[in-house]
Amino acid sequence: MIGLIAASALFFPITSGAELVSSSRGASALAFGPGATPSVAYVDGCALYVARRISARWTRRLAVRCLALAPSGLELAGAVVDAHGRVSVLARNAAGSKLVLVRQTASGFRQQTVVRTRTRGTLLGAPGIALDPKGSPVVAYALRRASLDTFLRLVRVGRGGRLVATPITLRGFPSAMRPPAAAPVLVRGRIHVIEAFGTEAIEWIPQNGRKWLGQFLFSSIRGDGFGPVYAAAAGGATWTAATLLEPEFGESDVLLTQRADTETTSTVFTHAQVAALAVAAGQPEIAANEAVPVGDGTATAGLLADVNGATTELDGAIEGYAVGAGGARNVLLESYRGIEWFASPARPSVQVELRGDATGAVSGRVVGASGGSVDVFREAPGLPRTLVATVPLARDGSFSANDQPVTSPTLYRAVYRDPATGIPYARLLRMPVGRAGN
Numbered sequence: 294m295i296g297l298i299a300a301s302a303l304f305f306p307i308t309s310g311a312e313l314v315s316s317s318r319g320a321s322a323l324a325f326g327p328g329a330t331p332s333v334a335y336v337d338g339c340a341l342y343v344a345r346r347i348s349a350r351w352t353r354r355l356a357v358r359c360l361a362l363a364p365s366g367l368e369l370a371g372a373v374v375d376a377h378g379r380v381s382v383l384a385r386n387a388a389g390s391k392l393v394l395v396r397q398t399a400s401g402f403r404q405q406t407v408v409r410t411r412t413r414g415t416l417l418g419a420p421g422i423a424l425d426p427k428g429s430p431v432v433a434y435a436l437r438r439a440s441l442d443t444f445l446r447l448v449r450v451g452r453g454g455r456l457v458a459t460p461i462t463l464r465g466f467p468s469a470m471r472p473p474a475a476a477p478v479l480v481r482g483r484i485h486v487i488e489a490f491g492t493e494a495i496e497w498i499p500q501n502g503r504k505w506l507g508q509f510l511f512s513s514i515r516g517d518g519f520g521p522v523y524a525a526a527a528g529g530a531t532w533t534a535a536t537l538l539e540p541e542f543g544e545s546d547v548l549l550t551q552r553a554d555t556e557t558t559s560t561v562f563t564h565a566q567v568a569a570l571a572v573a574a575g576q577p578e579i580a581a582n583e584a585v586p587v588g589d590g591t592a593t594a595g596l597l598a599d600v601n602g603a604t605t606e607l608d609g610a611i612e613g614y615a616v617g618a619g620g621a622r623n624v625l626l627e628s629y630r631g632i633e634w635f636a637s638p639a640r641p642s643v644q645v646e647l648r649g650d651a652t653g654a655v656s657g658r659v660v661g662a663s664g665g666s667v668d669v670f671r672e673a674p675g676l677p678r679t680l681v682a683t684v685p686l687a688r689d690g691s692f693s694a695n696d697q698p699v700t701s702p703t704l705y706r707a708v709y710r711d712p713a714t715g716i717p718y719a720r721l722l723r724m725p726v727g728r729a730g731n
Contacts, residue, residue: 310715314344314351316631320367322382323569323613323625323634326374331623333613334372334382335632336360341395343380343402346634356395356402362386370521371422373430381430383407383422389472392420392434394448394456405456407432407448414439418490419521421476425449425484433486437472440465445475445488445497461486461497461505471518478524480531489522489535496531496552510550511558515539523570525577529553532577534561534570547581549600561598568595569614573622576600578640580614580624587725588674588702594721595626597641605641608708608719609633624716629678637714645720649705651727653696655681657720659709662690669694672704672721681705699727 314321319336326332326345333344333351339359344351360367366387373381379397392407410417420434432448442465451457467473473490486497486505492513497505516537523534530553537546547562565581572578579598584591595607597614612632613625624635645667647657655669666685669692672678682694692707702725709718 310635310711310713311717312346312351312634313630314625314632314634315342315353318627318631320369320384321612321625321627321632322369322372323615323623324372324374324380325615325617325623326378326380327376329618329621330374330378331615331617331634332372332374332380333625333632333634334369334380336367336369336384339367341382341384341402343382343397351634356380356382356397357404360384360395361393361404361406362391370420373422373424375424375428375430381422383420383430383432385417385420389416389418392417392432394422394430394432396430396450396454398454403454405454407456408434408436408446408458410436412438416472418472419474421474421487421521421524423477423479423484426479426482431477431484433475433477435462435473435475435488435490437469438465441468441470443467443469443473443490445473445486447477447484447486459503462488467491467493467495474518474520474522474535476522476524476533478526478531480526485524485526485531487522487524487531487533489518489533491518492516492537494518494522494533494535494550496533508552508556510552510556511548513537515541516546519545520566523567525570525572527572527577528575532570532572534567534577534579536566547579549577549579551577561602562596562604565596568611571614571616571622573616573620573640578614578616578622580611582610585704585721585723587672587704590674592672592704592706592721594719599640603640603642605644606719606721607641608706608717626717628717635714635716637711637716641714641716641718643709643711643716643718645707645709645718647705647707647720647722649722649726651699651703653698654693655696655705655707656691656693657707658692659686659690659718662686662709663688665709665712667692668708668710669696670706670708671696671699672706673699673701678706701727703727
């Protein structure tokens, strides 16, 4: 299916710091092209759009009028931009039965099926996309059969644009309850493939001929891998970020693994799911999202951390995080406004502290700030979040506000928008206040 580029582009006005890419709140992915130009792929209904930031404006183009994954729902597994500025987007349906690759060509956007499962009980894991040494998109995915046997594949673009799959694992190895997640990564001019399954992860390294050598990255005595795996290479090391569910401990651990001379794994977050992995000056930075329960619903907090454990929190779900030219950090957020893009010359690092109780008394502090204001929101299940107050910061960065007493499970969130970048630094209470709360 070919999706022609829309004849007329739509332009989005620039706001101070924050830039609205789209008012839709569908799946989205962030990628970088030549000249450090950010591109965002996003879904509106079943349509796929690609937006580029050119001359301080976002230009939107229709890529596919309706992805072949609808109406079962879909997820964007990632996007890449080649040296010519052409965008490729990888999507999976929510049922885990089909992957499609949308590639931009000289004549428009081309939609191709990567794999479709036709056997009952066969499911696809979270896939990944990258650029090979020639700048062509490559896709890695794994499928799991009803027998729990798994099969890992690497898909390249061949002659005439035909997709060619290469088997990496054979004979159903490894056996897994969940379909493994996979991610290709360019390491010293060759594509390696990361596979995360159960409580383990393997880096598959190409050998002479068609053989692949597997190097274990980590193995846990408990837990279960969940969601996508992300990989990056820098300074002779391969970095991997994955999520390990540990329901018996009430945890969802985001794990960061470095493979160089040895393998080292650390826990970055204990109640979140990984959303992105980027490398700045040879060191990794991790993005994740934490779903905080409130009543019969949840509220989302976006999280960022570096390899040393320094963390910050953002208002919204992080859809993408990347490092651009000169070390500029780029953040893609899904917020109440839609899909927003932010840029910062350095790693976002402002921290917001917050306290609140059922009387409606809310107070806190923005560490390192001495001016500006904070928006305090009330969030309750089944209701739109409500702005309680906008209060100025004191010289020491502190603030306070008073809401009406709450009698049902409620969360408070404080949001401080950085004057220079517009980034919405935040703090969401982790325990609801009110009845059934504190």
